[in-house]
Amino acid sequence: MTVAVVRFGGSNCDRDSVQALSHLGIDAELVWHEDGLPEDVEGVMLPGGFSYGDYLRAGAMAARSPIMQEVREVAAEGVPVLGVCNGAQIGCESSLTPGAFTTNRSARFQCEHVHLRVENADTPWTAAYDEGQVVEFPIAHGEGRFEIDDDRLEALEANDRILFKYCDESGAVHDGANPNGSKHNVAGITGEDDTVAVMMPHPERVSLPDIGAVEGQGVLRGFAEA
Numbered sequence: 001m002t003v004a005v006v007r008f009g010g011s012n013c014d015r016d017s018v019q020a021l022s023h024l025g026i027d028a029e030l031v032w033h034e035d036g037l038p039e040d041v042e043g044v045m046l047p048g049g050f051s052y053g054d055y056l057r058a059g060a061m062a063a064r065s066p067i068m069q070e071v072r073e074v075a076a077e078g079v080p081v082l083g084v085c086n087g088a089q090i091g092c093e094s095s096l097t098p099g100a101f102t103t104n105r106s107a108r109f110q111c112e113h114v115h116l117r118v119e120n121a122d123t124p125w126t127a128a129y130d131e132g133q134v135v136e137f138p139i140a141h142g143e144g145r146f147e148i149d150d151d152r153l154e155a156l157e158a159n160d161r162i163l164f165k166y167c168d169e170s171g172a173v174h175d176g177a178n179p180n181g182s183k184h185n186v187a188g189i190t191g192e193d194d195t196v197a198v199m200m201p202h203p204e205r206v207s208l209p210d211i212g213a214v215e216g217q218g219v220l221r222g223f224a225e226a
């Protein structure tokens with residue numbers, strides 16, 4: 001299993017992602033976007049950061065790199081793809097997943113720990129958790145407010161494509177536990193196939209014992225599950 005961690009100008013969670021995946025025994029390598037995907041790629045991670053300085057909209061420019069066409073092609077063949085934070089923004093901007101991540105309700109960059117409720121534990125990315133389980137992950141973004149039209153949001157809900165929702169410590173989902181104003185408190189979703197996923201919180205930042213928290217490992221293990 002070799003996961004390509006795709007690096008764009010301005011990516012900054014690329015090395016952390018490789019380290020977190022390697023710690024789990026998942027072979028991961030950095031791939032510069034201009035070099036294209038390795039032929040034998042078995043997984044793709046789009047890491048966090050500020051690709052192209054978040055100009056235009058976060059993720060909009062990276063989504064137009066030719067490598068994203070390759071990512072769409074391998075995703076359609078069933079290769080697992082995970083976008084985290086800026087990678088989630090790139091995922092939506094390149095139509096791997098629906099909707100968009102827009103400027104936080106606060107209009108500020110927010111860096112804090114949040115609680116997430118596992119909405120669907122029947123996906124490769126959430127199989128390590130129980131449905132309804134509350135986990136604590138960090139967020140660090142200025143444009144994390146998930147937006148989508150009502151019909152498509154209903155379809156995401158109806159088809160169990162929501163992975164995580166922002167919640168309070170007890171697991172209750174409400175506006176007071178919504179750090180960025182995301183619609184329906186959505187923090188992460190799947191693509192049409194659940195082998196593709198994007199999420200704003202950072203599992204790779206809570207995946208190393210040295211950091212003192214390993215709750216994110218379950219998400220990264222999705223590469224081995226998918």
Ligand SMILES: NC(=O)CC[C@H](N)C(=O)O
Nearest residue numbers: 048049085086141142143
């Ligand atoms: N940590 C990140 O990936 C940052 C995400 C993004 N560039 C934002 O601020 O919205």
